[in-house]
Amino acid sequence: MATIRSSPSGPLVDAVLAPIASETVLANPESDTALPVGAPSSALLDFLSALPASGDIAVRRAGEWQLEPVNDVVATLLVESPGMPAVFIYSPVNSAPILASYNVAASVDPGAGLRDIIFTRPFASVNYCAIAGVRSATQTTIRSQTTTDVTVGSIRIMSVIENANLGDPTNWYLVAFGDLAPL
């Protein structure tokens, strides 16, 4: 039996997972997929990563056990797991724009030194924490910053060269944390 909490600071997910029936699908039933109370995000991520791609999992909510689709459970956990990034993207500026991403529906190149990231699943509010980064193979005075163009579904980031001018980096990076909108 295991209790999952997505943050050590509080019971953000009131769910208990356990192999209560033979048809219950758990990723690793022989070793028990236990997560201790207050497990760090990395442990939660490991747990989620080990789950099967489909099937049901036993969940107890408000004292009642039930089988729920594992995808729904995971989606709920992700909504309520502020310790994990809700969005990330690694993108070179040129022809293969996205090399790695999560929760990104589109990467938009509107012009030199600008990049709009459209989220697959929006945030619950604009009060999320987005951290942008750039790397340049040619410029030594380059920095990134987010702009005021922040919505629940997208964000614009920009690359500034020599403290004043928009200019292309070699690579773009964005990581964002916050509560995603409920499904």
Add this chain to the structure above:
Amino acid sequence: MAIPQQLPIAVRRPNAPLAIVWIVLEQRDRRGAPMVINPTLAYIESQIRAAFGDDWQSFRVIEARDVPTDRTFRDAWRDRDGVIEVDLPAAKALHRAAVDRRAAARIEALERQVVTALVTGAPASRMALLRDRRLALLAARDDARIDAAASVDELAAIDPLASIADD
């Protein structure tokens, strides 16, 4: 992590550079389960609207190889007759603005050198040298070769500041 499948879209916008929207077609959730996107016209439009609202004119699906890799004049890209190319007049304006910025920075530095020369009582030859450099930098902003350039490659090769010495 596998590189996600993507669909590039060229988006024309009024009074703005051509935009390239890279729509992610295959994503994976935390557990590696694939989430495949069907890029219907409605879905493509929804992504464009997410980026630009109603501030766009038209779009077309392109291939990754259609996107220029040389971004020297990125903001001068235009989509004409099915080809993304650099608009030469727009590129000249960008090039001139870039020369202006670089010249302004050098003039600012030069003026600090002039002050230093005055304070330290530099010889007349030094003062004349600084004056000539300043005039050359001012003149560089109006370099006629920029207007006369017949191609993007020719334009890119023009650097009016290259021949002006610096300390």
